[in-house]
Amino acid sequence: MPYLTDRYHDQNREAAAARPPGAFDRDAVAAGLRARILGQDPAVDAVVRALTLATAGVADPARPLANLLLVGPTGTGKTELVRQVAAQLRGGPEDLCRVDMGALAQEHYAASFSGAPPGYAGSKEAYSVFERSKVEGDAYTPGVVLFDEVEKAHPTVLRALLQVLDNGELRLANGQERISFRNSYVFLTSNLGSAELARRRRARWRRLADRLGDRPGAFTRRLAERGNQAAVSAALGDFFDTEFLNRIDETIVFTEFDTETATRIAAVEIEELRRRLRRRSVELVVDDSVPELIAERGFDPVYGARGLRRCLRTALAEPVAAAVVRRRPSGREPITVRARVVAGVVVAE
Numbered sequence: 568m569p570y571l572t573d574r575y576h577d578q579n580r581e582a583a584a585a586r587p588p589g590a591f592d593r594d595a596v597a598a599g600l601r602a603r604i605l606g607q608d609p610a611v612d613a614v615v616r617a618l619t620l621a622t623a624g625v626a627d628p629a630r631p632l633a634n635l636l637l638v639g640p641t642g643t644g645k646t647e648l649v650r651q652v653a654a655q656l657r658g659g660p661e662d663l664c665r666v667d668m669g670a671l672a673q674e675h676y677a678a679s680f681s682g683a684p685p686g687y688a689g690s691k692e693a694y695s696v697f698e699r700s701k702v703e704g705d706a707y708t709p710g711v712v713l714f715d716e717v718e719k720a721h722p723t724v725l726r727a728l729l730q731v732l733d734n735g736e737l738r739l740a741n742g743q744e745r746i747s748f749r750n751s752y753v754f755l756t757s758n759l760g761s762a763e764l765a766r767r768r769r770a771r772w773r774r775l776a777d778r779l780g781d782r783p784g785a786f787t788r789r790l791a792e793r794g795n796q797a798a799v800s801a802a803l804g805d806f807f808d809t810e811f812l813n814r815i816d817e818t819i820v821f822t823e824f825d826t827e828t829a830t831r832i833a834a835v836e837i838e839e840l841r842r843r844l845r846r847r848s849v850e851l852v853v854d855d856s857v858p859e860l861i862a863e864r865g866f867d868p869v870y871g872a873r874g875l876r877r878c879l880r881t882a883l884a885e886p887v888a889a890a891v892v893r894r895r896p897s898g899r900e901p902i903t904v905r906a907r908v909v910a911g912v913v914v915a916e
């Protein structure tokens with residue numbers, strides 16, 4: 568007799584196949600992702616391609632809707648892209664099942680991936696690291712699953728993950744239940760190859776510095792990108808079995824971004840701050856010099872955009888907060904705060 572959960576998943580898949588046509592607006596999704604993920608157009612395009620293939624029903628029904636491996640340096644938008652996919656397809660950027668594979672590096676924690684075996688505490692409750700509703704979605708909504716820093720997981724977890732990537736199912740260790748990933752987009756992130764990319768970048772800059780004035784043209788850039796792809800593939804090939812890599816539909820390489828992209832990201836983050844303040848009746852007016860200052864101070868190619876947020880807090884949010892409490896120690900009457908750069912620091916008044 569088939570498991571009840573199997574029946575549920577079969578129904579789930581049929582229902583998913585019957586999603587009303589037009590529910591996925593490719594252009595709107597692409598524009599939404601591009602507005603939030605800056606300087607990584609090839610990565611956004613690759614994800615939109617995968618979503619389109621799956622929505623058109625081209626994907627193998629016995630596997631996840633797509634298995635995508637996102638690789639590249641820290642702070643370049645890998646996790647953020649998955650969050651934005653969840654925002655586009657589900658209830659918001661937090662509406663996804665995120666599994667921190669770094670936390671499953673040791674064998675005794677690794678067991679939580681597929682739950683407790685029979686006879687162990689928790690086996691009846693079928694606990695695992697997965698939130699079923701976010702993995703399985705429903706008739707109109709796909710699941711979104713993110714396995715972060717996949718290279719850090721214990722080998723037993725990687726073996727179980729293979730099941731997920733291959734059959735779109737995870738049999739829980741209690742032997743009685745399964746979680747279906749067949750209606751999910753599965754994303755995996757990894758920093759493998761990043762050290763090599765950084766080394767290549769340094770070498771490139773050294774060569775360029777030697778030839779002062781010789782700016783990289785489109786051809787040189789394409790050549791460098793191809794070299795980056797090859798460096799990442801080599802690092803992945805050294806670490807993962809071919810068996811694992813063969814189950815990935817596409818490997819998407821994120822690249823380090825430049826100061827111009829960092830300035831645009833700073834502007835997006837500032838917009839977010841303005842929205843938060845507006846909810847408290849504070850209108851923040853920011854001079855163009857502010858995002859430039861934040862990008863200049865907070866951006867470091869090694870840490871990507873991670874430093875930007877920290878810098879935004881210390882360089883802009885703190886003086887703005889001080890201005891708000893100075894001018895409006897209590898109450899909620901609307902005020903306008905202007906922020907501009909004076910002698911290298913943000914002045915808010």
Ligand SMILES: Nc1ncnc2c1ncn2[C@@H]1O[C@H](COP(=O)(O)OP(=O)(O)OP(=O)(O)O)[C@@H](O)[C@H]1O
Nearest residue numbers: 603604605640641642643644645646647832872873
């Ligand atoms: N390309 C980008 N466009 C817009 N914002 C970005 C981009 N990259 C990074 N950010 C910002 O930086 C923060 C950190 O980025 P994110 O978590 O996506 O990094 P990551 O590539 O997943 O790094 P890690 O490998 O360390 O997990 C995000 O919350 C986002 O605000």
